[in-house]
Amino acid sequence: MWIKALKEIYKDQYFLENEPMSNHTTFKIGGAAQIMVIPQNSDQIIQTIEICTRNEVPFYVLGNGSNILVEDAGIQGLVIKIEHGMETVYIGEDHIIAEAGVKLNDLAHQLLNASYTGFEFASGIPGTLGGGIFMNAGAYGSEMKDVIEWVEAISMDGKIIRFELKDLAFSYRTSIFKAKGYIIIRCGLKLKKGNISDIRDKMEELKARRSLKQPLEYPSAGSTFKRPEGYFAGQLIEQAGLRGLKFGSAQVSEKHCGFIINLGGATCSEIITLSKMVEKIVFDASGVKLEREIKIFTVE
């Protein structure tokens, strides 16, 4: 019933059945989503929420899948992927508006071409703008909260709601959207004009730092754990002697202990088991409780 209703609003290429989530996560892990839709506009999102609510179908919002872990059993229900189709960017002289599906790296390059500075930090974060806002993604001393002016999101009763910066409850790797579950559709950015070659140099420098420090040659979801107050997760893990620790095909990266990587064919349960082992050993060694940053999409 709900599947038929959704089929009526999505063209074939934006309606995927039994879609392997391993194709949609940077961990390259996860069983199939029963249905995945890729909305091309806000109206389709509103109609999709309405169909799910009416039929009591659970749904999950996905950006680029760079901060999530999907269970091996897959996802019963619907995945709404906000990416291609919702990636328009308007860059004007006095304001910038971008849709949630644009990749942070693409947006950073568009801003570079328009000589806007302040967004360089986000150029190496492999997520979408929507996922970045949801997580208040940050790197090298800046976070989304420093560049966002307002956000529009769709509520569970299908209304478009505008949030000003002060209402977004941004703090370390979180925003108001974690509690609300609304679907972010677009935002306004506040940035200053800068010198194009300085902006390019900064982006290049950050890219080089990333590839030097991070195991980008392996699938992962970035830092597995949040930064505990007063410590660095990677350092605590290293000090506990866990560099390179393996469970199945999951491994604490040799290059950066804060990353758990997929050596090839790792399952969700292997990643979870290894991260729990790390949490316990680090706690026993240091008394510091690590908290997972990666969100797990669970089976209903």
Ligand SMILES: Cc1cc2nc3c(=O)[nH]c(=O)nc-3n(C[C@H](O)[C@H](O)[C@H](O)COP(=O)(O)OP(=O)(O)OC[C@H]3O[C@@H](n4cnc5c(N)ncnc54)[C@H](O)[C@@H]3O)c2cc1C
């Ligand atoms: C190699 C690597 C390096 C990384 N480096 C960094 C880093 O430096 N800093 C950092 O902060 N993170 C980093 N990350 C983690 C990740 O890229 C960020 O958290 C990113 O912001 C997630 O965006 P996404 O689009 O992939 O979101 P997803 O992983 O798809 O989703 C993450 C969460 O956001 C929600 N979400 C996504 N889109 C929307 C939307 N439109 N509306 C509402 N909710 C939404 C999802 O439901 C989910 O709960 C890294 C990851 C990798 C793999």
